[in-house]
Amino acid sequence: MNRFKVWQYFLIFSVLILGALFALPNIYPSKPALQIAVGDSSVQLNDNFLAGIKNELTKEEISYQSIEASEASVKIVLDDVESQLASRRVLADYSGGDFIIALTSEPSTPEWLQNLGASPINLGLDLAGGIHFLLEVDTDRYSEERLSSEAASLTDEFKNQGFLVNFESFNNRVLLKFSSLDDLEKGRDYLNQNNFTTSGSKYSLIQSNLDLELRYTDNYLSEIVDYAVEQNLVALRNRVNELGVSEPIVQREGRGRIVVELPGVQDSASAKKIIGKTANLEFRLEARNNDSFLRKEKFNYRNTFQGSAFLEKIVILTGDSVTNAQSSFDENGRPQVNISLDIEGGRAMQKATNGNIGRRLGVVLVEERTKTFFDQDDNVVQESYIEKGIISNATIQAVLGTSFRITGLSSSTEASELALLLRAGALAAPMKFVEEQTIGPTLGQENIEKGINSIIIGFILVFIFMLIRYRLFGLSANIALMCNLILVVSIMSLVGGTLTLPGIAGIVLTVGMAVDANVLIFARISEEIKNNIDPQNAIRNGFSKAFSTIMDANITTLIVALILYAIGTGPIKGFAVTLSIGIVTSIFTAILVTRSLVNLIYGYRDLKDLKI
């Protein structure tokens, strides 16, 4: 007989109830809200600030539901989207561009659901609006930087051994220029003794005349880039947190890239200003007056009116050693910046400052800029160039270790800016923007509406067709389809997947394709009946004969969906996620849910004949 045992019905039913429960938060509309992030830590989030905001809103007659301040941001919940947009305008004028204002939404999930851990689906940027950046490690420049710093300490070492060597740095390589064959041999010996050239080492050496060319091996380079990206990821997260935007995404993509997504943020210029400080720091001693030009380099101050200064070529440490930097005031109420370094950085700093008290320590900000232009053939050419500027050049008062401070700053604004640069400027390797996307709030809203409309229209069309074509069987398939939709939504909400417009398209497609399994089953049942098999057996055979076809068809589609996920980016990934989830849940609903419904309808009756 076509009957399930009670526990089987119960199990299927429980899965559906759980699914419905976790899909539930999505039907509570979220309230429009504004988040004001205070990027500059010198502005204190005090009552005055809140009062100022409230005052501005009341002045423009914008009503709000609540306003509350947390550590580095203020959240205002508003009545509707109009007042959300209006208040953004008002507050942007009020702040004069100092704050990053994000349009967000406050979920109105009831507490009992929140306690269960249920929450609505995260919306992707194309649905929520916001900014997307893709940054890439500039490998050539990174290796040039590292190599020239290493070459500088090598030349120091050679000098200690009694011969002078000059070096020149190029894209991804340096040339050590020896003055005689004798020196070259000595240099070579040194490199050999210090494992520069053994197999599996990090350098490859090429000799030409009196020059030794030093570059990283591909293996080593990919190793350090890998490491640098991990470090940059942390630094970028800090910067993004500095923005105070809710639910930002900072994620590694591929070998040398990082994706940054800021939902709700519209002001791409100021976001770029903070994230896009594709900057690094270099701590160097100021050169002595009698140092030769080979050992020193001239830098302008970042604030140009201060002129320029000569610093040593040797970099003591870079920004990745800085673990923290805070602006504060010293005992006399003058602004200062407290800096913490990691242990290795502290050691390097100690070594460098020991015996150099009274000299100055320069901090150089290295910024990556990109320019794009057209060559003769009208092809787009992209070139990056570096801008280096001194942001601080303070006298060393004592031997420095893992924590020290920079004093003598002119204002607290300067202190907080320096602290921010030290803190956020700590990128292990230079990065550049390779992709940028801003999606307006109305487009996001429009996309949501369009997406939901297409699901509804598609669903209704399929529903009507199945009902007409297969009647009671069609009804069971339709109920199964509904269950499938609920399950897809609940799994997306549960695993914290991000729904995008292509993701919605994936759901719509699943609606169309999920009934395929039922159509296969029903077609089999009707064939069985035509072959004069009695109705109950026809139903059973129909389900079991269609099973392998359904599995084959779905597994192959799943393979494709997984490939899409593995190699796709952005929109393709979103599509692949919902498609994969939809395929898996549709196997469950189209087979088990439909079967239990059919069992409940027909399994307990004596069927003489069956129309399908």
Add this chain to the structure above:
Amino acid sequence: MMNIPFTKFNRPALLFSAFMLFIAVGALFLKGLNLGLDFTGGVSVELKYESKADLEKIRGSLNEIDGANFVVLNFGSDEDVLIKFQSDESLNLNAETVIAKLQEDNYLGEVTKSETIFPQIGEELRDKGGIAILVAIFAILLYIIFRFQIKFGYGAIAALVHDVLIILGIFSLFNLTFDLSVLAALLAIVGYSLNDSIVVSDRIRENLLDKNAKGSADSLINLSLNQVLTRTIVTSFTTLLVLIALLVAGGAALQNFSLALSIGVVVGSYSSIVIVVGVLLGLNLSVKDMEKPKNEPEESYSLD
């Protein structure tokens, strides 16, 4: 069940397919694809105006900016404007420049979307897309060989290549924008087309293995096609229903995506009947090929 002599019509249908493929490949060679920003790199700004947008006015404004050729056109509706150009940061040329310029001239609509993609990313995506399709085809070939028999694998792959080329050909011929979403659609079609091929192959195998079945391989193949015909039509129809919903209600962003899928569903169903069967007939699939099935699915999977 219908009784259409599919195998008899197979040869003329294959000729028709060959002709269509010829046109598709020809178009791809001569015209190429109209690649979207995702693949070429560049800047695009989408604006929405309250009433019909004056494209000439926008062009006039933008032409005062030196250093790039601006493409200004409507998309979706009269109020929506798309501006595309190659970025040039050294001349301070980016999405913000355009927005600032239009604001200065007092003719700035609401900025609904702006996008900047550098050329190297586009190039990479192109390569990745091609690799994706090849990997998908290869993975599927393996699965089919494992589950069925190599001749079915050839049939399914031939159908896939046919479907992909026809869709690409149509996009080339009608100058439709080929962007990332269309690439996703193309891969989804790979999955869908396969679905159809597998259902057909499954039935052919079942009938060939059936000891009680009478008749030549040819007639058994024909029987199988007629048996799955209802299913093929019904499933394609329901899928087309939802795709039409997407096409009508999904908005401009999904238009080419749903179009590619719709074409793919129709072509995919057609190819499962014509191409798969054509290959199987051409390779003289017979009961003998079935003697050592790699798997006995009917027994290994069962619901009860």
